[in-house]
Amino acid sequence: MTLQAIKYHRGQLDILDQLLLPDATHYLEIADTDAAWKAIKKMQVRGAPAIAIVGCLSLTVELNQKKFATLQELKQYVEEKLEYLVSARPTAVNMADASAKGKQMVRKIANAGELEPEEAKLKVIKEFEGMLQKDIDVNKNIGRFGAEHILFHNEEKPVNILTHCNTGSLATAGYGTALGVIRCLQEHKKLSHVYCTETRPYNQGARLTAYELVHEKMDASLICDSTAAACMKEHKVHAVVVGADRVVANGDTANKIGTYQIAIVAKHHNVPFYVACPKTTFDPSIESGKDIHIEVRPNHEMKSVKGVKIAPDDINCWNPAFDVTPASLITGGIITEFGVFKPEELKQRISELDQDKVDVFY
Numbered sequence: 074m075t076l077q078a079i080k081y082h083r084g085q086l087d088i089l090d091q092l093l094l095p096d097a098t099h100y101l102e103i104a105d106t107d108a109a110w111k112a113i114k115k116m117q118v119r120g121a122p123a124i125a126i127v128g129c130l131s132l133t134v135e136l137n138q139k140k141f142a143t144l145q146e147l148k149q150y151v152e153e154k155l156e157y158l159v160s161a162r163p164t165a166v167n168m169a170d171a172s173a174k175g176k177q178m179v180r181k182i183a184n185a186g187e188l189e190p191e192e193a194k195l196k197v198i199k200e201f202e203g204m205l206q207k208d209i210d211v212n213k214n215i216g217r218f219g220a221e222h223i224l225f226h227n228e229e230k231p232v233n234i235l236t237h238c239n240t241g242s243l244a245t246a247g248y249g250t251a252l253g254v255i256r257c258l259q260e261h262k263k264l265s266h267v268y269c270t271e272t273r274p275y276n277q278g279a280r281l282t283a284y285e286l287v288h289e290k291m292d293a294s295l296i297c298d299s300t301a302a303a304c305m306k307e308h309k310v311h312a313v314v315v316g317a318d319r320v321v322a323n324g325d326t327a328n329k330i331g332t333y334q335i336a337i338v339a340k341h342h343n344v345p346f347y348v349a350c351p352k353t354t355f356d357p358s359i360e361s362g363k364d365i366h367i368e369v370r371p372n373h374e375m376k377s378v379k380g381v382k383i384a385p386d387d388i389n390c391w392n393p394a395f396d397v398t399p400a401s402l403i404t405g406g407i408i409t410e411f412g413v414f415k416p417e418e419l420k421q422r423i424s425e426l427d428q429d430k431v432d433v434f435y
């Protein structure tokens with residue numbers, strides 16, 4: 074059984090408190106959107122898709138307990154709460170994407186005027202609940218397309234993969250994006266070894282990815298972020314696969330800090346560099362990576378690890394949570410649930426998708 078970041082049934086939402094991993098497994102009840110906002114801000118739950126899912130499900134918990142006199146009252150409440158949830162963390166686009174689609178959905182229901190408020194509320198709740206299974210289905214397609222592409226372009230099998238940060242079951246509703254590609258390779262006995270970076274300063278790789286890999290008995294080595302170059306020099310790395318927080322129109326990609334330098338090293342060593350993400354991480358409204366808002370996290374998150382000080386109090390820090398990898402360094406391609414695309418073709422290929430088949434909401 075893979076690890077579950079999110080546990081939900083109607084009226085009840087619990088998240089695995091990822092700040093306590095790997096030492097303790099503790100589920101935290103999320104009773105409303107305020108609790109979700111705080112948990113997302115503190116990174117008790119993190120990962121672009123998981124943030125959107127927890128945000129929206131926290132709203133369903135709230136809606137489940139409320140009565141609305143009119144459809145317009147329901148619409149206004151949903152719109153306001155979705156906008157509030159987007160403000161928790163700025164770089165990952167998935168919550169903003171879910172907010173835009175959720176507002177479109179509730180407006181359509183309210184403007185149709187065909188349902189009583191309670192019926193409309195239930196319809197909205199069900200739409201948000203659909204995100205859980207949809208995310209898992211999407212991730213399995215990402216895994217399959219990514220694994221196929223990597224194997225097609227590699228004579229040698231099984232393959233060694235390097236990954237950064239955490240993009241697995243702890244960053245999504247399950248299976249994962251980049252880690253979903255790794256899971257798919259493992260399922261088909263085509264994975265030899267995983268190198269996962271510790272991913273300072275929050276240590277998603279050491280605390281979360283290593284935890285997932287050990288949990289599923291995959292052959293893996295944890296490396297320091299500073300070891301990525303030596304790893305590609307000294308060991309055969311067939312591909313680098315990372316996640317994404319926001320892919321923009323020209324294919325530039327914001328992802329966990331440290332991704333950019335790994336992409337540079339991969340280019341130097343002729344190792345194909347892949348980004349794996351769902352369509353909901355694509356933001357065509359931003360032309361290039363220079364316009365992506367990069368979240369800067371508090372200094373104290375750099376200066377201590379689980380309460381143990383590793384730097385003097387008075388040292389200044391610069392602690393961006395993400396960096397931007399230019400499309401030119403994404404040499405393997407962008408792996409989506411619809412296939413693997415060159416960064417420069419992504420916008421066009423996504424726009425060509427039969428929108429009837431791509432759910433309006435999720």
Ligand SMILES: CSC[C@H]1O[C@H](OP(=O)(O)O)[C@H](O)[C@@H]1O
Nearest residue numbers: 119120121240244316317328329
């Ligand atoms: C599928 S998770 C995508 C993305 O989110 C992570 O950031 P954070 O841990 O700060 O939420 C990381 O950048 C992953 O690649």
